[in-house]
Amino acid sequence: MAQLCQLKEIDLSGNTWNRSISQILDSCSGCLSDSLQLLRLTDSQIYGHLTYKIGQFKTLISLDLSNNSISGPIPASLGNLSSLRDVSLVYNHISETLPESLGQLVNLERLEIYKNQIEGIVSEAHFANTTSLRFFRASDNPLTLKVGQDWVPPFQLELFDMGSCHLGPKFPMWVRSQKSLSVLVLSNTSLADVLPPWVFNFSSELFYFDLSQNQMHGRIPNLTNMGTQEYSAVDLSQNHFEGPLPLVSSKVYKLDLSDNLLSGSISQFLCSSPSEPMNMAALDLAKNRLSGKLPNCWSKWKNIQVLYLNYNSFGGVIPSSFGSLIFLQSLHLRSNNLSGILSLSVLQNYINLVTLDLSGNKFGGNVPTWLGTSPSMLRFLSAGFNEFHGHIPDELCALNSLQILDLSNNNLSDPIPKCFNNFSIMAIKRAESLGFWYDVSRGSNAPYVEAALFLIKGKPIEYNKTLELVNIIDLSGNSLSGHIPLEITNLSNLLSLNLPDNLLDGEIPVKIGNMRELESIDFSKNKLSGEIPQSMSSLNFLSYLNLSYNNLSGKIPTGTQLQSFNSSSFVGNKLCGPPLTPNCSTNGEVTVVEKNRKEDDHEMSWFYIGMAVGFIVGFWGVCGSLIFNRTWRHSYFRFLDCIKDQLYVASVLKLRWFRETITSCYNNQ
Structure with missing residues (x-):
């Protein structure tokens, strides 16, 4: 028992406890309160509120309760653990506000609370004495960071992530004081400002900068000083940036400028870059207003694996230097004005190609047969809304990894190849x-x-x-x-x-x-x-x-x-x-x-019924009067006798008096 009281670490991650955090803290309290330094219970189906009892573990250095179902607020007693260095409460259901007592944790180096429901304001008081803080991640919470524009933080961060929180509308000026910052994530934070010119120069360590999904505007500064690290990445997508493309450092590994208002030619961006080969692996310039021909300067960009140029106004043919992109896996050229015939010499080296999107251009000629041989890994082929003609080549059937085949709205003719059943991915439900x-x-x-x-x-x-x-x-x-x-x-x-x-x-x-x-x-x-x-x-x-x-x-x-x-x-x-x-x-x-015959029979039935009713009405209208009215009956028979006599006379004499005789008989009645 004495040995149990000397335990410094409890790591029960991945065990299905299905117990409340309060019960676990109760079982660990007592003699462990003065010795426990690490408590890790990740992925353990723990639920309930994290109560004030956590403040009993005075020697605790690391607390990891991530990926559970813990709810309620973070207790203020957590701020009493002066030895605490590492806190991870990510992927839970923690709510309410962040306690200001966390600002007293002078030894705190890492605070990760992202993917919860923590709300309210994070102020300068929350960081008052956090001089050791290096990593702060609070993204995907309804939090608002509210500090003064002249605030100078007591810490020097290496990572700051408040994506999908509220920081705007002004760009946070305190960031400039962070000389060791390597990761800065400010995506979807309601920023609506001009990007300050120092933003890519303030930290020589910065290698990942995410400012996407905001309303930032103005021109993008050159990124020539960005990327002293080998794998630097910049994401400025889904903003309102305008003007030409910025120049970039050869060290930038990933650049996403998509969904902005950038305009002009791409030539300076491609051809005025440093003399050394570019390190770029992913370049996304989609959904802008870029125009002109694609320049023949792609040989320095041979490391590109993902290239998005779709939804712009590029014209002309694909340049020959495109063939130097031998590591290309994903090529998107949709909705431009590109034309010409897809040359085997340009694209035959794309042996790693998985995605080829050519839709919405003016490419012509036959569907290239080499598509079925060179890019054997192709899974997505879209060439709709072009000017291809002729038949669909049987060679395409060799693409047994194909998942998407779009050849719509061209001028293709002849039958559909029977060998489409070779698309084995479309035939087998994947496990x-x-x-x-x-x-x-x-x-x-x-x-x-x-x-x-x-x-x-x-x-x-x-x-x-x-x-x-x-x-x-x-x-x-x-x-x-x-x-x-x-x-x-x-x-x-x-x-x-x-x-x-x-x-x-x-x-x-x-x-x-x-x-x-x-x-x-x-x-x-x-x-x-x-x-x-x-x-x-x-x-x-x-x-x-x-x-x-x-x-x-x-x-x-x-x-x-x-x-x-x-x-x-x-x-x-x-x-x-x-x-x-x-x-x-x-x-x-x-x-x-x-149905029509039934309708005709229905109409004929009503015709006969109507005729019968008419006959009855007509018959009794005349005969009924003669039967029930004696005077009319006598007059009617005298009229008939007169007609009979006159017919006899008319047959002997002249027939021309017939009408006059009839009239005379009628008038005498």
């Missing part, structure tokens, strides 16, 4: 994730997550973190002919099959029900005929269907799936049955003729 990100990061940087935009379920959707789960074929808006190949139904893990606006004929493959993961089918505006296969009704995940404007006929297969769609999914065919209003006969034909 584990392949990952769709690129490890271009170093140090504390996160991996570069791939992103892509394509049409699914009738509307454009952008995927990023879940892109690895997406399998799509989109061949819409071409002039493809022939049948939908039966072999395509082997792609049982396909998510979306988009084939509208083509010249496809024949029947829908009868085994389409084998594509069990399908969520979206669009075969509209083709020349498909025959019936809808019964197996289609077994596609349980199907949430979008468009078979409109074909020559399909017969009864829509019954089942909860197909009947749940709107009638617009089936219009322009000769189909019947729910959800369409026409019913079907026993042989599956629309019963419109039978």
